[in-house]
Amino acid sequence: MIRFVLGPDGSVVPDIAGRLPGRGAWLTASRPLVEKAVKKRLFARGFKRQVQVPDGLADTLDGLLADRLTATIALARKAGQAVTGFEKTRAHLTAGKARVLVQASDAAKEGRDRLQRLAGDLPRISVLSGRELGLAFGRDFAIHAALDSGGLADRALIEARRLSGLRSGLDEKVAVEPASFDHFEDNGPRDGLAQDIG
Numbered sequence: 001m002i003r004f005v006l007g008p009d010g011s012v013v014p015d016i017a018g019r020l021p022g023r024g025a026w027l028t029a030s031r032p033l034v035e036k037a038v039k040k041r042l043f044a045r046g047f048k049r050q051v052q053v054p055d056g057l058a059d060t061l062d063g064l065l066a067d068r069l070t071a072t073i074a075l076a077r078k079a080g081q082a083v084t085g086f087e088k089t090r091a092h093l094t095a096g097k098a099r100v101l102v103q104a105s106d107a108a109k110e111g112r113d114r115l116q117r118l119a120g121d122l123p124r125i126s127v128l129s130g131r132e133l134g135l136a137f138g139r140d141f142a143i144h145a146a147l148d149s150g151g152l153a154d155r156a157l158i159e160a161r162r163l164s165g166l167r168s169g170l171d172e173k174v175a176v177e178p179a180s181f182d183h184f185e186d187n188g189p190r191d192g193l194a195q196d197i198g
Contacts, residue, residue, distance in 0.1 A: 001026045002061060002162065004043065011052040012043050016064050023047070029065070029165035034058045062166045066132055069125075069159040072152060073102065073136035073145070081148040084137045086111060089144040093118040098146035099153040104130035107143045115144055125160040127167055 003015040003024040015024060025046035027037055035058055037043060043051050054060060076082035083092050092098045093115065101119040103112050103126045116124065134141035147153040 002029050002065075006047055006049075006051060009052065010050065011054060012047075012057070014057075014061055014064060016061075016068055029061070029162035031058050031062075031166050031168065034061060034166070058166060062163070065159060065163040065166060066128065069128065069156060069163055070132055070136045072156045072159055073133070073147070074138075076147050076150075076152040076156065077137055079150075079152065081150055081152055082136075082145055084133075084139075084142045084145040086115070086144050089115060089146045090118060092146040092148075093122075097148055098122060099149040100125060100147040100157060102126070102128075102133065102145040102147060102156075104128060104133050104141070104143045106130050111144065123157055125156060127160050127164045 003018045003020075003026055004012050005015050005020045005022045005024050007013045013020065018024075025043065027033060027042075038053050038057055043053055073082060077084075083089060089098075089101070093101065098119070099122065101115060101122050101124045103115065103124065105126050106129050107126075112126075128136075130141040130143050133143070133145065136142070137145070147156060
């Protein structure tokens with residue numbers, strides 16, 4: 001889920017990290033639900049007052065969530081908890097070091113399938129493009145990566161699920177996980193992202 005707060009001017013502000021002060025309204029990370037909330041003025045109902053919803057809210061959320069996922073993977077790389085490249089990823093999977101397999105949504109099917117067979121039941125993230133994944137590793141592009149066990153891998157999975165909801169239906173190759181909520185809530189969890197995907 002994504003938390004929203006009201007700015008001083010009454011505008012709806014996405015609180016991607018869930019830390020901004022003030023009363024929050026929660027909405028499932030789903031493009032159709034975001035568009036429905038805008039169209040049916042559910043933000044005004046949730047906040048019980050007139051609000052200003054910025055144009056292109058779903059696209060803005062997509063960008064913010066992609067940046068957050070990329071930053072999380074970059075932190076894992078800097079902490080020595082992530083590798084990229086087909087051979088390094090394959091070696092990580094073979095050695096049992098990987099907790100999450102990350103593959104670009106625009107990766108070639110043959111390479112994707114080979115690593116997915118090695119990954120078995122490991123969770124997979126395939127919601128970023130090769131260019132977006134490359135940003136996490138300081139490259140122009142990256143296609144395959146693996147994340148080690150730890151909090152950063154878990155956080156990456158949470159962020160990937162939220163981003164997937166915004167990107168589902170836009171690209172058939174994007175990993176899709178069904179949303180568990182289908183309504184707008186004016187009161188939600190207030191202590192972080194761990195409760196977002198209960």
